[in-house]
Amino acid sequence: MTNTPNPTACLLIIGDEILSGRTQDAHLKFFGERLAAMGIGLSEVRVLPDVESRIIEALNAMRSAYTYVFTTGGIGPTHDDITTPCVAKAFGRKVIRHPDAERDLRAYYGDRTNDARLRMAEVPDGAGVSLIENHISVAPGYRIENVFVMAGVPTVTRAMFDAVAPTLKGGDPVYSQSVDAHVREGDIAADLSAIQNAHPHVAIGSYPFMRLDKLGTSIVARSTDKATIAAVIAKVAAAMRVLGGEPIIGPSP
Amino acid sequence: MTNTPNPTACLLIIGDEILSGRTQDAHLKFFGERLAAMGIGLSEVRVLPDVESRIIEALNAMRSAYTYVFTTGGIGPTHDDITTPCVAKAFGRKVIRHPDAERDLRAYYGDRTNDARLRMAEVPDGAGVSLIENHISVAPGYRIENVFVMAGVPTVTRAMFDAVAPTLKGGDPVYSQSVDAHVREGDIAADLSAIQNAHPHVAIGSYPFMRLDKLGTSIVARSTDKATIAAVIAKVAAAMRVLGGEPIIGPSP
Structure with missing residues (x-):
């Protein structure tokens, strides 16, 4: 990076x-x-x-x-x-x-x-x-x-x-990783804010989804630094577990 | 109109x-x-x-x-x-x-x-x-x-x-009609220009397509006036026939 x-x-x-x-x-x-x-x-x-x-x-x-x-x-x-x-x-x-x-x-x-x-x-x-x-x-x-x-x-x-x-002259590749769970955006929003504030150089996006008739949230972390992405995703997954979700982490960047 | x-x-x-x-x-x-x-x-x-x-x-x-x-x-x-x-x-x-x-x-x-x-x-x-x-x-x-x-x-x-x-306050509805044929854009371009010039209040769009491995062109006429659209589409279809195409005219606006 x-x-x-x-x-x-x-x-x-x-x-x-x-x-x-x-x-x-x-x-x-x-x-x-x-x-x-x-x-x-x-x-x-x-x-x-x-x-x-x-x-x-x-x-x-x-x-x-x-x-x-x-x-x-x-x-x-x-x-x-x-x-x-x-x-x-x-x-x-x-x-x-x-x-x-x-x-x-x-x-x-x-x-x-x-x-x-x-x-x-x-x-x-x-x-x-x-x-x-x-x-x-x-x-x-x-x-x-x-x-x-x-x-x-x-x-x-x-x-x-x-x-x-x-x-074309490229830049540092931007990697991304996602983690999904049947946790609602409104329940995880405060945790996400804290994680985002702790990692200002990672862009953390939150996207609600509906699957098997249940609402869930997909969190995507984007950065040029793979290690920071992994740290963010691990924190999000932990927060999802506390809320009763079973996080599914996408492939490593 | x-x-x-x-x-x-x-x-x-x-x-x-x-x-x-x-x-x-x-x-x-x-x-x-x-x-x-x-x-x-x-x-x-x-x-x-x-x-x-x-x-x-x-x-x-x-x-x-x-x-x-x-x-x-x-x-x-x-x-x-x-x-x-x-x-x-x-x-x-x-x-x-x-x-x-x-x-x-x-x-x-x-x-x-x-x-x-x-x-x-x-x-x-x-x-x-x-x-x-x-x-x-x-x-x-x-x-x-x-x-x-x-x-x-x-x-x-x-x-x-x-x-x-x-x-919302709408306007005059804009209607459109299309005509497709296996005629190439470059072959019909001159006819289209003439038809467009004769009908400045109709927007005539030309979109190439590939179907059954053959190139063709879809012409779309858009206007608030159905009669003018019909006239334009008829002229385009006639030009397509002269070029050996079999025009397929879309539903009436």
């Missing part, structure tokens, strides 16, 4: 179809898990509609606030795919056609190549721009400075994340 | 467990669908950690930007439930114990009543505060001006939403 704060990240999910409830989001949990495993804290997620001004405003707020910004959605060939012009405007740059992306798209589509598909080769102009490989459907994502612009189709998003993950 | 803009809403999902990927979000799609059906546009979703300054900042930005703000999470009895103090600070008010909530919690918990559980009776002080009934686990949510503070456990959140829905 070091005292350097871990890098931070923000996820910007772009698309009317998520906000209208038509499509279940498939990105939030994926990014949360993958980034946490790399010691990068997902600090915020925003879901925005396909509206230029809103996307530009959010991008500019986020790219200065977080180490990394990931966007999903809006880089396809149709009229509602407006992410790239928005990213370019946020950075004050022009949109150009990236020669490598154009070459790959022309090779893939052959005589089905058209203007709409070539929009998928467009990226902001200038320094600090690099393509993100898409081995599933060819059309690339791209990185511009600390912003990673990715597709919205989950299989493609995941392939793009795998492609960029080795290039 | 009128020309009054529909009310807008923002959803603020509060909780480390969502950002860490531990828990799959269950709120976004629910709120999106329910609000859309009432003619209230879900215009933004933010997911934030259990960090006071971040929650206060977001609440103040959102409550002035949207007709309604809904928060989920952080109103339980444990140390990590910090939503109510944050809401009170955002509004510049003190936290008080609401007498009706205290009465209901004492009646429900009897001699298991304790300080932690009575925290669930706390609300911001002053005008414009009303409780939101929770018929599942008693501890209420509350409304303060245009902000609705709700539980994070999905069954409870939904019960609370059902309780407040009749009090």
Whole structure:
């Protein structure tokens, strides 16, 4: 465990179809898990509609606030795919056609190549721009400075994340361990407060659940230090036993 | 169809467990669908950690930007439930114990009543505060001006939403209809642009899919006007047929 704060990240999910409830989001949990495993804290997620001004405003707020910004959605060939012009405007740059992306798209589509598909080769102009490989459907994502612009189709998003993950600077891995029991949150709350106060560098979360028609509580301890997590979980388990619960401790971090 | 803009809403999902990927979000799609059906546009979703300054900042930005703000999470009895103090600070008010909530919690918990559980009776002080009934686990949510503070456990959140829905001012219902075919986005993109330009008051979304190992495109038209939706869907279906697709039109709005 070091005292350097871990890098931070923000996820910007772009698309009317998520906000209208038509499509279940498939990105939030994926990014949360993958980034946490790399010691990068997902600090915020925003879901925005396909509206230029809103996307530009959010991008500019986020790219200065977080180490990394990931966007999903809006880089396809149709009229509602407006992410790239928005990213370019946020950075004050022009949109150009990236020669490598154009070459790959022309090779893939052959005589089905058209203007709409070539929009998928467009990226902001200038320094600090690099393509993100898409081995599933060819059309690339791209990185511009600390912003990673990715597709919205989950299989493609995941392939793009795998492609960029080795290039991200991670932090100390954050470990977590849980302990569950049929003890009610309101009964264990005072013990938990005392344990949290004794271990300020561990994040202790409390989540009620209903199982076999009985209320219970799942306690999760998160930290970069495994030994402290183990100590916290042992204290929570002891408190659960005093309250008549039979604690079930999750796998070691 | 009128020309009054529909009310807008923002959803603020509060909780480390969502950002860490531990828990799959269950709120976004629910709120999106329910609000859309009432003619209230879900215009933004933010997911934030259990960090006071971040929650206060977001609440103040959102409550002035949207007709309604809904928060989920952080109103339980444990140390990590910090939503109510944050809401009170955002509004510049003190936290008080609401007498009706205290009465209901004492009646429900009897001699298991304790300080932690009575925290669930706390609300911001002053005008414009009303409780939101929770018929599942008693501890209420509350409304303060245009902000609705709700539980994070999905069954409870939904019960609370059902309780407040009749009090919300809706707008013109937004209808949608879809048409799918095994036609690729890049092939139909030019036709779609032309149809969108001819119908600026219909939001036309294009979503690629993979079915039976073949790529296809789902087109969704959304509007407050059913006749225009039908016209748009008919034009898209015709364009799909010209491209060799067999359009499947979804149920009428």
